[in-house]
Amino acid sequence: MKGNDRVLIAGAGPVGCVAALHLSQNGIPVTLLEACAELPEDLRASTFHPPTLDMLDELGVVERLISEGIICPVWQYRDVQDGVIAEWDLGVLGNDTRHPYRVQCEQYKLTRIIVEELARAGSVDVRFQNRVVAAAQDDDGVSVEVEAPGGRETLHGRYLVAADGASSVIRIGQGIGFDGLTFPELWLCASTAYPFDDHFENLAPIAYVAGVDFWFVFVRVPGLWRLLMPSRPGESAEMLVTDESVQQRMQQICPKDGDYDTYHRTAYAVHQRVADTYRKGRIFLAGDSAHINNPLGGMGMNGGIHDAVNLCEKLDGVWHGRTDESELDRYDAQRRPIAIEYVQLATLRNKALLEETDADTRRTKHDELRRTAADPVAARNYLLQSSMIGVLARARELG
Numbered sequence: 001m002k003g004n005d006r007v008l009i010a011g012a013g014p015v016g017c018v019a020a021l022h023l024s025q026n027g028i029p030v031t032l033l034e035a036c037a038e039l040p041e042d043l044r045a046s047t048f049h050p051p052t053l054d055m056l057d058e059l060g061v062v063e064r065l066i067s068e069g070i071i072c073p074v075w076q077y078r079d080v081q082d083g084v085i086a087e088w089d090l091g092v093l094g095n096d097t098r099h100p101y102r103v104q105c106e107q108y109k110l111t112r113i114i115v116e117e118l119a120r121a122g123s124v125d126v127r128f129q130n131r132v133v134a135a136a137q138d139d140d141g142v143s144v145e146v147e148a149p150g151g152r153e154t155l156h157g158r159y160l161v162a163a164d165g166a167s168s169v170i171r172i173g174q175g176i177g178f179d180g181l182t183f184p185e186l187w188l189c190a191s192t193a194y195p196f197d198d199h200f201e202n203l204a205p206i207a208y209v210a211g212v213d214f215w216f217v218f219v220r221v222p223g224l225w226r227l228l229m230p231s232r233p234g235e236s237a238e239m240l241v242t243d244e245s246v247q248q249r250m251q252q253i254c255p256k257d258g259d260y261d262t263y264h265r266t267a268y269a270v271h272q273r274v275a276d277t278y279r280k281g282r283i284f285l286a287g288d289s290a291h292i293n294n295p296l297g298g299m300g301m302n303g304g305i306h307d308a309v310n311l312c313e314k315l316d317g318v319w320h321g322r323t324d325e326s327e328l329d330r331y332d333a334q335r336r337p338i339a340i341e342y343v344q345l346a347t348l349r350n351k352a353l354l355e356e357t358d359a360d361t362r363r364t365k366h367d368e369l370r371r372t373a374a375d376p377v378a379a380r381n382y383l384l385q386s387s388m389i390g391v392l393a394r395a396r397e398l399g
């Protein structure tokens, strides 16, 4: 296969952008292919965990991200009736990370910052309206077929990073399975500028709130509160985003005179899936193309960025002749078990905790959380895991 002088990346989401920046900063030529005409303004991820901030710092983009977001050292688990059950202060991780806090910032701001940085450095061939429709490989390299404004085109490279999201055509085309489940309910995400912090005592910028027969999540982003709530049986996506549905839910959460002004509302299906392999020869899956999970805990994008950094460190070694090709197998060996053994289980546990309806079980679980939060050693361990620092250390032990 000719023209194998570069790495091709499909998808300019957070994962593809981080991979492009990392590789280009290490002197590796990159072509970044994005299906859309411009960077999608995705209202999805907003939580950046401490180790992700450390990685973005290494790449020189964290200061700007922080300046466009909100620093949140504290987050909470709350009960509708009882108020705060457990408050977690990331400040205790001061010796474990340079960023002992979460940053709340919309994921599209990261992709914009990175693409601007790539343009400034002139280091990456970024192509919008280039939708990858097929990929092939042989011993020498990879080729991708793209649909571009001028028609179909074939591009060549030495490796291909499939960061083309949950419906990855590359994963599907390579016949890589994506086992798991899709939840029967849909989730509604709606945002409003209403000052919930004036109405809930001591409300942290991220708060998971459990009620007896409903639950929701408060997430602060600059200028807005986002609310995340599940659908009820039988509600379709169309029903979920109607004024009636959104207003009724918000009034249930915080009754007030008059309707809420909302800035956006989206209904989406939620899945828990992991790809059968993250590597097939010269093709690597990273981010949502490799794993998806519910957003409770904020681990999808963060885990995807951790994939990108892990993979790019290995590609850097191989590209510059410091390590041989077998090093690339360690990407799958280190990252896939983390998705299965940690992220899937943690996000399912977070969901089960919010959904618990049995009064005794709820009380037991809440007492356990209170005890953990009150014990400095247990609280630090809890935060090391929930902020994903622990699993990065675990990944280094694998493979």
Ligand SMILES: Cc1cc2nc3c(=O)[nH]c(=O)nc-3n(C[C@H](O)[C@H](O)[C@H](O)COP(=O)(O)OP(=O)(O)OC[C@H]3O[C@@H](n4cnc5c(N)ncnc54)[C@H](O)[C@@H]3O)c2cc1C
Pocket (backbone or CB within 6 Å): 010, 011, 012, 013, 014, 015, 016, 033, 034, 035, 036, 040, 042, 043, 044, 045, 046, 047, 048, 107, 130, 131, 132, 133, 163, 164, 165, 166, 168, 169, 189, 268, 286, 287, 288, 289, 295, 297, 298, 299, 300, 301, 302, 303, 304
């Ligand atoms: C409501 C909600 C809240 C969330 N909150 C969080 C959170 O707080 N923290 C967190 O860590 N995660 C969160 N997530 C998950 C997070 O949004 C995803 O994990 C993250 O977007 C994955 O990034 P990615 O780059 O792998 O894929 P994507 O963001 O899906 O990006 C894929 C890119 O590839 C492009 N593309 C697709 N197909 C092709 C093709 N064939 N050719 C070329 N380009 C293509 C797309 O246009 C897109 O730009 C949340 C998700 C939801 C739905």
